Amino acid sequence: MGAIKITVHGVVQGVGYRALVRGIALRMDIAGYAKNMPDGSVEVLAIGEEQKLNEFSKLINVDTEHGPQVHKLEIVSTVETNDYDSFYVR
Numbered sequence: 001m002g003a004i005k006i007t008v009h010g011v012v013q014g015v016g017y018r019a020l021v022r023g024i025a026l027r028m029d030i031a032g033y034a035k036n037m038p039d040g041s042v043e044v045l046a047i048g049e050e051q052k053l054n055e056f057s058k059l060i061n062v063d064t065e066h067g068p069q070v071h072k073l074e075i076v077s078t079v080e081t082n083d084y085d086s087f088y089v090r
Helices: 015-025 050-059
Strands: 002-011 033-036 042-048 068-077 088-089
Touching: 002 050, 015 042, 015 050, 015 068, 015 088, 068 088
Parallel strands: 033 088
Antiparallel strands: 002 042, 002 068, 033 042
């Protein structure tokens, strides 16, 4: 079991991005959270199996025409935590 914290940059606030990330996480049995940051980015904490975390980070890197547009995913740290039993939008 591993955990990654990702800062997502782009058009990711006010366009349903956190709900999209939550849906992907729940389907993949990943715990953690997605929350808006003051600088316009979204912070994502994802906890799960290493292989699932790799796939998760690929799936949340979206670029839609009329919705979320991720310009950059930045993994800011690898952390170990078991504080979450599901995935939450904060």
